[in-house]
Amino acid sequence: MDRNPSSKAKFIRKYNPDLINFGFVNGGSEAEPRAQCVECGLTLSNEALKPSKLKRHLETKHPKLIGKPVDYFKRKDDGLQMQRRSIVSLTGDAKCALKASYLVARRVAQSKKAFTIAEELVLPAAVDMCREMIGEAAAKKLKTIPLSNDIVSHRIADIASDIEQQLLERIRKSPFFSLQLDESTDVTNAALLLVFVRYRWDSSLQEDILFCGELPTRATAEECFRCMDNYFTENGLDWQNCVGVCSDGAASMTGRHRGVIKQILDLAPEAKWTHCFLHRENLAKKMSPEFHEVMDVTVKTINFIKSNAVNSRCFAQLCEGMEADHVQLLYHSEVRWLSRGLVLTRIFELRNEIFSFLTDKKSPLAHHYTNATFIAKLAYLSDIFSLLNQLNISLQGRNSNIFFVADKVQAFQKKLSLWSKRAHEERLDMFPLLSDILESSPQVKISHSVSQHLSHLANKFAEYFPEDPREGHMWVVDPFSVDPTENDVALPSHLESQLLEVSTDSTLKGQWGKLDLGSFWIVVSKEYPLLALRAFKVLLPFTTTYLCESGFSTVATTKTKARSRLRASLEATLRVSLSPIPPRLDLIMSKRQAQKSAEDHL
Structure with a gap:
């Protein structure tokens, strides 16, 4: 038997509710009670839970409270609890x-x-x-x-x-x-x-x-x-x-x-x-010399109306009186990607109101808005730059990759070739505003100019987008359709073997259609880390400076x-x-x- 006193369990005194007679309540926990004075708030150790020690505290520290009824100490206890x-x-x-x-x-x-x-x-x-x-x-x-x-x-x-x-x-x-x-x-x-x-x-x-x-x-x-x-x-x-x-x-x-x-x-x-694909697209959409006159007249018209506060207010009132959809023109800014298309479309929509206003002001610009050829060219520019704006907007946004943006650009390049061919054949129904103008003014002939401008645009796009970034990397988009034995996958032999294993993995194929490319290759990385790392190198690079x-x-x-x-x-x-x-x-x-x-x- 161990007789060492230090090995004995510590003795814990229990709190007795009768100690309230000395002005003390339990200021500790149920497991280890401690005496707390309801008058001064002093908390004593568990060893002090003895009536003699608590009575001594009352007599020495609070002699005026000797003989106070228990209700007094209970009221003090209630105040102490409320304070806590x-x-x-x-x-x-x-x-x-x-x-x-x-x-x-x-x-x-x-x-x-x-x-x-x-x-x-x-x-x-x-x-x-x-x-x-x-x-x-x-x-x-x-x-x-x-x-x-x-x-x-x-x-x-x-x-x-x-x-x-x-x-x-x-x-x-x-x-x-x-x-x-x-x-x-x-x-x-x-x-x-x-x-x-x-x-x-x-x-x-x-x-x-x-x-x-x-x-x-x-x-x-x-x-x-x-x-x-x-x-x-x-x-x-x-x-x-x-x-x-x-x-x-x-x-x-x-x-x-x-x-x-x-x-x-x-x-x-x-x-x-x-x-950046967005900057390249903006550089590629240059205007051919034949259509520069239309843009120059447009900018001069905007400056004439908006640079003068009185003119701007009068034009707005005129538009309201003619029940136009808009009452203000837009300033053109070369640094804003969508500016040219929005400006041209607004000018075309308000062309009748602009003609009335310029005529009233006796401006030499007014005669342009009675020229059917000028209006037809304005309609075409509104159409083509609206389509270019749609391309620009589709390239914007977060989480884009080379496959997404290259698909968009290549599709537009093919459209340009098709439109140029159709314009050469005098078929311009792909441009709705221009088609409406030509129906009302059949004497206007601008098919050749449109075809030349579209060819010019196609050449500019080919100049600014000479390479196909997807080449050799299509296995990243769809590893189940690319056969490395027949297609150039730009991979070393040991990774080609892993790609073959991935392409035949039915479990991974089930997840491929449910996840985005990044998440899919993160799943693949658990079994094929080296192949997934190569895919990450293709998917991680930004394609635009949109952010x-x-x-x-x-x-x-x-x-x-x-x-x-x-x-x-x-x-x-x-x-x-x-x-x-x-x-x-x-x-x-x-x-x-x-x-x-x-x-x-x-």
């Missing part, structure tokens, strides 16, 4: 208010509004609604949510930091990633470099904003690359894992010796550069003239606004509380 509940409630309310401030700050960033809107509009509106729908108590609780301008800014910075940490962790775990980048200026003429990334995560390919950096002086190739390389170095990203870079064709990007792309490819031998262009639109909406000093928090606001990664609010709050606790102990 209040402390717990206040702690819970503070956490809820903190989390609510993060949720509101995130919505403010996503709405691209000024940070002051939270305190000036969101909170007062929420208080008013709660007061009417729930009651004054709920409204008072909402008033405790901190939503000042500085607090919202700090909350957005915390959320952005957490999202960035998650993104970097995902990129490091992804076998490969690709980039798209572009540079532009904001409302204060600050040069910004915007970079997006595509990577593999979980069961799909993801896209996200990597960073938005401000270039110190000029947007040169050296500055752009230095900004990117510094970010990669600071965050532990490896250029070796980059398999694709997409940009426009600007000289600073594509310079043969010192361009950004050249410097990236030197560090990332696996990477391939893709010239950068939409990102700069967000910059223009967020950083306005009224918010021109939004500099330090611009990247954080963009990240919260554009990133699909949800923030880990509980983790952010725990870090914030731990930081505050550490500061309190200093």
Whole structure:
């Protein structure tokens, strides 16, 4: 038998309700009671649960309470319990208010509004609604949510930091990633470099904003690359894992010796550069000299009407009086991809109203709108540029790949060849506006001009899209229809064998039609990792700079003239606004509380 006293179980005294006579209640738990004085709140150890010790405390610390009835101590106990509940409630309310401030700050960033809107509009509106729908108590609780301008800014910075940490962790775990980048200026003429990334995560390919950096002086190739390389170095990203870079064709990007792309490819031998399909399509849709006159007259007409405020108002009133579908013309801008088609269509739709207005103003431009040939050419340009706009819109969007965009471009190239042939045969029914004009004006003959312009467009598309990026990679789209023994699959022999195994796997074939390409090859990677990695190298590269262009639109909406000093928090606001990664609010709050606790102990 072990006689060592230390091996004996610790003796736990139980709380006796009669100890309330000495002004003490149970301030511990049922398992380990502790004596707590209802007067001063002092909590004693379990060993002090002896009437003699508690009586001594009452006589020495609170002699005036000797002889008080038990009801007095019970009332004190009720007050103590209420105080405990209040402390717990206040702690819970503070956490809820903190989390609510993060949720509101995130919505403010996503709405691209000024940070002051939270305190000036969101909170007062929420208080008013709660007061009417729930009651004054709920409204008072909402008033405790901190939503000042500085607090919202700090909350957005915390959320952005957490999202960035998650993104970097995902990129490091992804076998490969690709980039798209572009540079532009904001409302204060600050040069910004915007970079997006595509990577593999979980069961799909993801896209996200990597960073938005401000270039110190000029947007040169050296500055752009230095900004990117510094970010990669600071965050532990490896250029070796980059398999694709997409940009426009600007000289600073594509310079043969010192361009950004050249410097990236030197560090990332696996990477391939893709010239943005949207920019190439915009460069290809040039107008032949014969139709330049129509565009010149169109621009002069718009400037005559819209450059003068009185003319603009009078024209709008005229359109309303003639019950037109529109009352304003649109300005033409070369840098806007869809501008030319929209401008020409609006001019064509309002051609009668324009003629009346120009005639009333005795403008020399009026006679063009009575010329049947001019109107026919205007109708054709409206038709063809509307079709080009449809192509441009189809190339926009997220999660596109080389197969999708190449299919769209090739289909349009074949249409151009077909339309040119039909126009040469004087069959123009594929252009509805032009067909209507020719029916009412059969004397107009522009088939030859249309055929020449379509041939010119076809040549331009062939010039800007000379290669077929799908060649040798069709096995990625449909591994079950491509036979590596008969088709060029651009694979080494050991991967050709794996492709044959995949093509005969009925289980994988059942999933192929249900999943997108990225998700399908992630499933394949579990059994055929090397073949799947080769597929990822084909699917990961961006095909357009659509995300950068939409990102700069967000910059223009967020950083306005009224918010021109939004500099330090611009990247954080963009990240919260554009990133699909949800923030880990509980983790952010725990870090914030731990930081505050550490500061309190200093």
